[in-house]
Amino acid sequence: MKIESPPPMEYVALRQPVVVRKKTSLWHHLLRQWDLQVMVLPGIILLLVFSYLPMWGVLAAFQDYDLSRGFFGSPWIGFKHFAEVFSDPLFLPVLKNTVAISALRLIFAFPAPVFLALLLNEVQWPFFKRIVQTISYLPHFMSWVIVSGLVISSLAVDNGSVNMALLQMHVIHEPVNWLSTPEYFWSILISTGIWKEIGFGSIIYLAAIAGVDPNLYEAADIDGAGRLRRLWYVTLPGIAPVVTIFLILSVGQILNAGFEDILLLTNRGDNAILRDVSDVIDTYVYRVGLTDFRYSYGVAVGLFKSVVNVFMLVCANFMARRWGETSLW
Incomplete structure (x- = not known):
């Protein structure tokens, strides 16, 4: 009985049919998904x-x-307004107030919805x-x-109710x-800020708690864990990624201390005592940039605030990615 040797691999490869996939363009994909694109277009x-x-x-x-003159007719002066910002004696107290109020909100207002959701x-x-x-939720x-x-x-x-x-x-x-x-x-x-936003902010954390695996709670019950231990070892680790994401975003807004609330509580900023x-x-940009018609100066202050916020966001994300398992990117 003659045993035929198998054909060489080169021959087998040549005999296999070659499937040529036609490349589709980006416009073709967009046309195929025109209904989805129309839904996204307003956003x-x-x-x-x-x-x-x-x-x-x-x-x-x-x-x-x-x-x-507009943007094209106005003369270019470089970083002159930024030099004026940092040399202005009024800007340093404004910066201190902004950082202090933002830090207090980060310490007290940020964890308040988490505590309410846990309760x-x-x-x-x-x-x-x-x-x-x-x-x-109503406020x-x-x-x-x-x-x-x-x-x-x-x-x-x-006749104030508090007094x-x-x-x-x-x-x-x-x-x-x-x-x-x-x-x-x-x-x-x-x-006031906590009272207004604590209920609405707790919705996200309640949704995160609802997504925790119920088997973990059952296992904790079998091990004899009480409510506090289940809260500490199951619930908090389960919502930790969501809390970390919102903490990163909050640190990235460290120079956004508020505008409407401060302006209205101080009688449109006219309360000189406060x-x-x-x-x-x-409020400083509103008063100096718009009220005093120093538009370029106000834009320079706003640009400085945005750059610092982006820097803090990158730093917070870097620390979260290095020391934890959750980050924005």
């Missing part, structure tokens, strides 16, 4: 109009900008849980004009002008 237009086109105004920071997750009565969620949907009006009315010297309650409890002996005392302004500002503790970069 892209919104992003271009309100995020990318305004970046053209950054040029004013390097010009002696004049409204009548609501432990509530066993669904009816009570829904009531608390509804009440805590988010009120504008700062309404919220500031409520705060000003509550803290008023005459009346403290007088009835004999905590104070005479009404206190809370919004004209610099020592109380930061506490009022931070607590100027030393309430003047932040955004």
